[in-house]
Amino acid sequence: MLLDNKIMYSALVEKDPSFEGVFIVGVKTTGIFCRPTCTARKPKVENVEYFSTTKEALDHGYRPCKVCRPMELYGETPAWIEDILKEIRTNSDTKLKDYDLRQRGIDPARIRRWFKKHHGITFQAYLRSLRINRAFGQIKHNRSVIDTALDNGYESLSGFHEAFKKTTGFAPSDSKTGSIITITRILTPLGPMFAGATEEGICLLEFTDRRMLETQIARLRKLLKAEFVSGDNVHFHELDKQLKEYFDKKRKTFDISLVVPGTKFQVNVWEKLQRIPYGKTRTYQQQAIEVGKPNAVRAVATANGDNRISIIIPCHRVIAKSGELAGYGGGLWRKQYLLDLESHAYGQ
Numbered sequence: 001m002l003l004d005n006k007i008m009y010s011a012l013v014e015k016d017p018s019f020e021g022v023f024i025v026g027v028k029t030t031g032i033f034c035r036p037t038c039t040a041r042k043p044k045v046e047n048v049e050y051f052s053t054t055k056e057a058l059d060h061g062y063r064p065c066k067v068c069r070p071m072e073l074y075g076e077t078p079a080w081i082e083d084i085l086k087e088i089r090t091n092s093d094t095k096l097k098d099y100d101l102r103q104r105g106i107d108p109a110r111i112r113r114w115f116k117k118h119h120g121i122t123f124q125a126y127l128r129s130l131r132i133n134r135a136f137g138q139i140k141h142n143r144s145v146i147d148t149a150l151d152n153g154y155e156s157l158s159g160f161h162e163a164f165k166k167t168t169g170f171a172p173s174d175s176k177t178g179s180i181i182t183i184t185r186i187l188t189p190l191g192p193m194f195a196g197a198t199e200e201g202i203c204l205l206e207f208t209d210r211r212m213l214e215t216q217i218a219r220l221r222k223l224l225k226a227e228f229v230s231g232d233n234v235h236f237h238e239l240d241k242q243l244k245e246y247f248d249k250k251r252k253t254f255d256i257s258l259v260v261p262g263t264k265f266q267v268n269v270w271e272k273l274q275r276i277p278y279g280k281t282r283t284y285q286q287q288a289i290e291v292g293k294p295n296a297v298r299a300v301a302t303a304n305g306d307n308r309i310s311i312i313i314p315c316h317r318v319i320a321k322s323g324e325l326a327g328y329g330g331g332l333w334r335k336q337y338l339l340d341l342e343s344h345a346y347g348q
């Protein structure tokens with residue numbers, strides 16, 4: 001399923017990274033296909049055609065561009081990094097200094113660049129995060145602090161204590177009462193998203209390029225009294241699976257535990273949002289009535305905008321009275337895509 005050609009062409013000219021993974025462009029005059037952000041000179045509007053996957057472009061006889069390498073999926077973890085990550089997951093005290101990386105035939109600078117770009121932190125900080133996240137879970141589930149420190153490759157208890165506190169904001173021994181928000185990236189056809197989860201459920205799902213993201217993260221940190229730490233969480237597997245089914249039009253409702261702290265009014269608005277059926281829309285006015293505050297249209301719209309769990313709490317299903325899309329934190333083109341995906345026009 002594709003977006004409007006005008007939107008795609010302007011994304012192409014702007015080299016807008018939020019469209020990465022969303023479409024692929026074939027250049028008729030050269031027979032080459034590119035990502036939206038390719039730095040090569042942009043073709044004229046009449047010389048391009050669009051595809052949703054690289055496979056389609058190949059099927060139409062196009063060859064991948066050597067500049068932007070469209071066959072490497074944007075945001076997808078490359079195999080050489082996946083191997084390293086697997087090693088870290090199975091062996092919790094793995095230390096990967098530059099020397100160890102070179103031993104494995106990996107250029108440390110390359111892995112640093114990849115992590116900075118895709119996780120916003122350095123590779124070493126990411127490794128630290130994973131270790132602390134795992135240690136937190138172990139102590140929470142009754143392992144002793146000292147055993148946990150040793151298990152995770154810390155040579156001294158004080159070193160562990162310091163690293164743990166720096167990352168989580170509390171001492172290892174307070175893990176029973178303290179909490180953290182595990183964060184990861186999830187790929188979708190609309191671009192990469194940040195997902196956050198506590199032990200109880202998903203508390204954040206937001207496009208990584210969304211302007212509100214920083215604010216939402218700060219709010220969650222305060223509301224849940226928890227720091228964000230990269231790592232793995234059982235809820236991510238279910239989320240990833242159900243999102244894939246949703247985008248494949250094989251799922252209409254989500255069955256995932258959510259953690260949605262907020263004011264009574266916000267919680268009420270978000271709850272009502274979840275009752276709008278798949279494929280249906282509602283106006284802000286209708287939603288205000290539903291919430292029991294017919295005059296609070298603006299407040300309802302604000303609460304919609306404050307929704308931290310995109311797609312699953314379907315704020316994209318609320319539109320203006322005129323039928324126009326009005327606002328969407330993730331960008332109107334994404335709102336349009338989600339509504340089109342859910343509409344009958346696409347052969348449900």
Ligand SMILES: [Zn+2]
Binds near residue numbers: 034065067068069
């Ligand atoms: Zn290219």
